[in-house]
Amino acid sequence: MNPDKRKQIFKILARAHGTPSTELNFRSNFELLVAVILSAQATDISVNKATEKLYRIANTPQTILNLGLTGLKQHIRTIGLY
Secondary structure (H helix, E strand, O other): OOHHHHHHHHHHHHHHHOOOOOOOOOOOHHHHHHHHHHHOOOOHHHHHHHHHHHHHHOOOHHHHHHHHHHHHHHHHHHHOOO
């Protein structure tokens, strides 16, 4: 798809949807990315409950990596993704 076609599509979507929003809670682009990935297999409500606690201690790629797999599982187990 060429750049002009993409711009046309975005203009159409902007007119149709104005300012899109989400029910996911986030404070940074990284937190939004994590929430969107998790919400692909769960409800926004369950993701918000899990990420509320997760983001308090790990809200960057490095801090999530520092949790390790076991630590991360503890935070997302309530949404059944591990």
